Amino acid sequence: MSEPSVTLAASGGQAAAQARPDAALSLRGLTVSYGEKPAVFSVDAAFPAGQMTAIIGPNGAGKSTLLKAALGVIPRLSGEVSVFGQPLDAVRGRIAYVPQRASVDWDFPTTVIDVVMMGLYRQVGLLGRLTGALKARALSCLDRVGMASFSDRQIGQLSGGQQQRVFLARALAQDADLYLLDEPFAGVDAATERAIIDVLKSLKAEGKAVVCVHHDLATVRDYFDNVFMINVRRIAEGPVATTFNGETLNATYGGRLAATHIDQLNLVEGA
């Protein structure tokens, strides 16, 4: 019954990117390669505003690479990126990015509030003054993730979950319309996971687009509206209710997912 909303790559082509002109982020023919082997090959995608989308796929499927290439953090071999219908560089101020927590050195000599203020650097420029009002805004972002009382703490003294919340607060300080998060739930405690998902859902309620690289298949149905399944190539894309099923999971994970595991994922009936 819900067959038409599932776009499998074999039939898809560029249809997905063109079908949603309202997309917050759309990719066309995105190809990225480390060395000779492509990490992401000719991927089309459209991530809608006002919704939360999970990018899922096995290890090495190019999930993080897709996000980084969309942001220009790593060079793309070919393909087009448009954000709210405009080229990337024209709208960078409307994008917030949360890199993987493990990608930075947490021994860096800086404090929690300092990290959040980095989210304001684009706005204040090189020499603009970081006024009291801006600092208050940074503090309120920390408060939103429940970290206000840690503002003067050295970042190396935080737990993994707290570090992740600080990164989210920095993204909030950017006051963006498109939020791209790379594994925000990786290795965090349950309280942090709750805090993060609450913030992301409130962003969605404000009409922002939220895109997460996600690894925990068990929470996809609870957390997300849409799912984008990738294994170097785009496998499937669409609403979780219709797209996230045994067929697409098998196609994405290529049998690496045991049948019993799939059964536990509370998938759509008869899909």
Next chain:
Amino acid sequence: MGSEFVMFSLTPMLIGVLASVACALPGNFLILRRQALIGDAISHVVLPGIVVAFLLTGVVAAIPMLLGAAGAAVVAVVLIEAIKRLGRIEPGAAMGVTFTTLFAGGVLLLEQSDTSSVHLDVEHALMGNLESLVWLRATDWSSLLDPWALAGVPEELPRIAVVCVGVILLTLVFWRWLKISTFDEGFAQALGLPVGVIGMGLVITAAVAAVAAFDAVGSIIVIAMFICPPAAARLMTNGLERQVWWSVLFAVLSAVLGYVLAGYGPLWLGGDNAVSAAGMIATVSGMILALACAFGPHRSRVGARAEA
């Protein structure tokens, strides 16, 4: 005492201080980027550059030397990148191979060419000639206001002063870019910052500081100042701003204390001759680092885990 100090110690000490600060400032960021060896590499590779510049021009003059050294530094950076990428070797090894090879090449060039008429030799390359940079036209402190006397300061002084001021200004102006691209390069890139240019700019700034300092104080001080004051400063504080201030303080302290100890220390101990100021300055900076390791308030980097 006053006039003797102004004539024989003021200018070498000032040059030592300025050279130390000029190297310590970029050193802070190089260390945090785990690129501390780049400073080391640069200070080695300037030697062949300077020798080639001498062979081409036949004179030991500021501009050709700076150009030659800068050229060699660029060659080294390109070589390091090439070896890293083509050979898929880790950065430390690529740097190690590059700078020892270029330095060795510089020594061979130096031995093959006739530089006996000028003060260009391996010893000078290592230790500089800080003690000889005296201000002969000075009589006492009032010489600081005397145009004729000022015209006679060693040419190394204004050169390193300009470079030091330039490094300070660049650090201030690009502070936020340096900070964010050092802490979180991916985020900086997503903001649209030119992180490649920032990283290259930092290395070039370090190279210019190294070359300017090299001529006056030799490569030993350059290597020490890129690493020791910033590393010691990191152990004193958990804030980048304060770390940089500490590193400047340690650099100044090393230069002044090292110079004084080199000149008077052996006499106090009953010896006859002064020892190399460059060697002593580097040694003092190493001692400061050792003390910071032992007593610095933030030497245990892994803080107590806070409660969730």
